[in-house]
Amino acid sequence: MFQSLMKDRSGNFAMMAALLIVVLCMSIGSALDYMSALDARQKLRQAADSAAVGAIAEQSVGVLAALTNGSTGAIAEAEADAQQWFRTNTDAKTLAYLTDFSFDIERNSTTFTSRVEFHASVPTTFLKIVGRNSIDIAGSATGTYSPVTYTDFYLMLDNSPSMGLGATTSDIALLESNNGGCAFACHIEGSTNDAYALAKTIGATLRIQLVASATQSMISTAKSTRRYNDQYRMALYTMGAAATNAVLTEVAAMSSNLDTIKTAAGTVDIMSIPHQNYNNDQQTDLLTNLTSLKATMGTGGQGLNSADRQKVLFLVSDGVEDASRANGCLKKLSGNTRCQQPIDTSVSTKIKANGVRIAVLYTTYLEIGNNGWYNTWIKPFRSEIATNMRACASDGLYFEVSPSSGIADAMNALFLKVVNMPRLTG
Incomplete structure (x- = not known):
């Protein structure tokens, strides 16, 4: 009887279909998780762009401070301003994914430069089934400004x-x-x-x-x-x-x-x-x-x-x-x-x-x-x-x-x- 059961192939199609449905659902679910991660990365990149430009705009806090006191090198006021620009230009949910972000705003003799970097971990939904609880993303934006003030x-x-x-x-x-x-x-x-x-x-x-x-x-x-x-x-x-x-x-x-x-x-x-x-x-x-x-x-x-x-x-x-x-x-x-x-x-x-x-x-x-x-x-x-x-x-x-x-x-x-x-x- 056992040997007869093993030789029976009448249920193979249903079994294969069930397995394919599971695989298909996992693929769709994985794609949705990755799309969510890409969407978060795009939002964070836009915020980084805004911060990189806004922190060294002609009338920004840091630029005005540096031009007023003639300082060069790192500009603390600009870095604080960049953080504000970054946070203002994205939503709280996306900000919650951040694991690290940094700002480097400097001035040499003729040019202001800015670099904003971020790392984030976006939680998954479907990929948790296979033990992956998050997707790591990262990005950066840089800007330059040569002020023609006078x-x-x-x-x-x-x-x-x-x-x-x-x-x-x-x-x-x-x-x-x-x-x-x-x-x-x-x-x-x-x-x-x-x-x-x-x-x-x-x-x-x-x-x-x-x-x-x-x-x-x-x-x-x-x-x-x-x-x-x-x-x-x-x-x-x-x-x-x-x-x-x-x-x-x-x-x-x-x-x-x-x-x-x-x-x-x-x-x-x-x-x-x-x-x-x-x-x-x-x-x-x-x-x-x-x-x-x-x-x-x-x-x-x-x-x-x-x-x-x-x-x-x-x-x-x-x-x-x-x-x-x-x-x-x-x-x-x-x-x-x-x-x-x-x-x-x-x-x-x-x-x-x-x-x-x-x-x-x-x-x-x-x-x-x-x-x-x-x-x-x-x-x-x-x-x-x-x-x-x-x-x-x-x-x-x-x-x-x-x-x-x-x-x-x-x-x-x-x-x-x-x-x-x-x-x-x-």
């Missing part, structure tokens, strides 16, 4: 006659229809044929006017975002109020009184000329003006204190030079000396070599299709203007914008890019 901005606004171009295509058309086909509102002081006065009468907006108002908007942004009264200082320059003295001109001296700078920016206007075709229209000598400004700015610092300030040149221009330069012109001369070309990048290279960053806002040189001078001298290299303006800028600090499509927004964005923010590095 910065001097040198605002260089191109106010040469070419910035008297209509701000938009409709403004250009309005000027052309009222100004004998000319799209430029040349400012001929004391003349009855002053196109600048005409532009005001017919309501045509000029490129320089948008630049001036956008500069004021950017200065307001600087004032609202600064943390200390002297954190940002500014100086304002143009290429001269009159073509008879077209040299680098200080409109407002370097100052932390941003209201004064803003008021001065509102006075910036197009360069005047004594008569039509004065000096063969050679009033846009960007190379010479930037060379003079290079000497004025000197060498940039680290920006970690008021005595060692970082320096930033803020250049706003349509990027076309028109100057007397018999030698060294990049394009064909008109006559013996008149040089019309995209901006010469050689001086910007030297400025950046001095540790000065350059933020460039290129106000697109709009096409003037029915203008013979434009078609002959500018159109052949128009595609190079943006290329050279970008080459002048420091990495990440270049914008091209048509004046009618948000020049104020572009200037504000450039300013905010200059102000470093902490970033995750791992």
Whole structure:
């Protein structure tokens, strides 16, 4: 009878099915346990990210303390702040799984670094059946912050006659229809044929006017975002109020009184000329003006204190030079000396070599299709203007914008890019 029972195979399918169901349930249960552990790890990693960034943000407790007292090395205040950030950004249940977590926040001469590490043990449900009561997880996050706390901005606004171009295509058309086909509102002081006065009468907006108002908007942004009264200082320059003295001109001296700078920016206007075709229209000598400004700015610092300030040149221009330069012109001369070309990048290279960053806002040189001078001298290299303006800028600090499509927004964005923010590095 026993031998017959052993030979009976009629119940094998049911037995195998029962075993497979047990295995399948264990697999599903194990997957759920691991998913729970992964979910907890993700939450803890997000909390670690928040702690790594928050503890070294510009206005964090630790950064402010270190910048105030000039200390380097481990920052106790930042580590305490990191713990608060970590605990605030996850739930109590997940925090209960922690078995260990550590914070290492330090500052060297130029950079703040943070590293947050955690270990946790997530209890299991199904895996307990096979004797595994928990799943161990771990993770870390690191961050760096190079504070640019004290910065001097040198605002260089191109106010040469070419910035008297209509701000938009409709403004250009309005000027052309009222100004004998000319799209430029040349400012001929004391003349009855002053196109600048005409532009005001017919309501045509000029490129320089948008630049001036956008500069004021950017200065307001600087004032609202600064943390200390002297954190940002500014100086304002143009290429001269009159073509008879077209040299680098200080409109407002370097100052932390941003209201004064803003008021001065509102006075910036197009360069005047004594008569039509004065000096063969050679009033846009960007190379010479930037060379003079290079000497004025000197060498940039680290920006970690008021005595060692970082320096930033803020250049706003349509990027076309028109100057007397018999030698060294990049394009064909008109006559013996008149040089019309995209901006010469050689001086910007030297400025950046001095540790000065350059933020460039290129106000697109709009096409003037029915203008013979434009078609002959500018159109052949128009595609190079943006290329050279970008080459002048420091990495990440270049914008091209048509004046009618948000020049104020572009200037504000450039300013905010200059102000470093902490970033995750791992």
